[in-house]
Amino acid sequence: MTDYQKLRDLMVETQLVPRGIRDKAVLDAMRNVPRHYFVDSALQYSAYDDMALPIGEGQTISQPYMVAIMTELLALTGRERVLEIGTGSGYQAAILGMLSREVFTIERIATLTEKAMQRFRELSYLNIYARTGDGTLGWPEKAPFDRIIITAASPKIPDPLKEQLSDNGIIVVPVGSRYSQQLLRITKTRSGYEEEYHTPCVFVPLIGEHGWKE
Numbered sequence: 001m002t003d004y005q006k007l008r009d010l011m012v013e014t015q016l017v018p019r020g021i022r023d024k025a026v027l028d029a030m031r032n033v034p035r036h037y038f039v040d041s042a043l044q045y046s047a048y049d050d051m052a053l054p055i056g057e058g059q060t061i062s063q064p065y066m067v068a069i070m071t072e073l074l075a076l077t078g079r080e081r082v083l084e085i086g087t088g089s090g091y092q093a094a095i096l097g098m099l100s101r102e103v104f105t106i107e108r109i110a111t112l113t114e115k116a117m118q119r120f121r122e123l124s125y126l127n128i129y130a131r132t133g134d135g136t137l138g139w140p141e142k143a144p145f146d147r148i149i150i151t152a153a154s155p156k157i158p159d160p161l162k163e164q165l166s167d168n169g170i171i172v173v174p175v176g177s178r179y180s181q182q183l184l185r186i187t188k189t190r191s192g193y194e195e196e197y198h199t200p201c202v203f204v205p206l207i208g209e210h211g212w213k214e
């Protein structure tokens with residue numbers, strides 16, 4: 001039988017710690033959440049490899065390092081309400097759920113939302129709420145959010161998401177062209193938004209009213 005806990009520990013020690021992920025709570029969450037549960041059974045052996053993997057519908061579950069660095073940049077304390085755009089497999093939402101109060105996650109492809117919701121139920125992740133829709137419009141009924149994470153490539157930060165961010169809130173998003181981006185973190189302050197650019201990355205496109213056209 002495959003020792004998935006061992007593979008998870010190895011993933012943390014060889015992919016995350018050497019690349020500078022330091023937040024112990026993030027590392028613990030990555031040791032804890034069964035990533036192999038978020039991919040199809042044929043790919044379970046590769047679930048802890050250093051890469052993104054296909055999840056159907058032309059979409060991907062992000063590379064473990066990308067999940068870790070985006071989560072670390074959100075600087076979660078356990079008290080936040082978090083909005084994620086791009087549920088995909090549900091893995092990133094599961095990590096966020098371990099580190100925050102509530103997670104609201106939106107996916108535009110209904111079959112992916114349904115699969116992710118089934119995983120949350122089966123794993124008893126009870127603080128994650130998912131729905132299908134255009135995440136570039138946010139989730140106004142549940143706003144404001146302390147943190148927002150977009151896990152798809154965005155031409156810019158959608159205005160509705162900025163409007164749904166709390167004071168002192170943080171947004172982490174890959175911004176750039178359709179084919180290559182850089183992680184951007186913005187923090188909402190009294191005097192405006194502070195911007196910091198981080199690692200280069202490649203995500204599937206954010207498609208919607210305030211994203212790319214289909």
Ligand code: SAM
Nearest residue numbers: 061086088089091092107108135151206207208
């Ligand atoms: N966070 C995911 C995970 O842990 O598996 C990986 C996300 S995948 C890289 C990007 C996802 O964003 C895809 O599932 C895609 O369908 C979704 N997406 C793209 N545009 C969207 C939009 N406007 N609203 C919601 N989801 C969107």
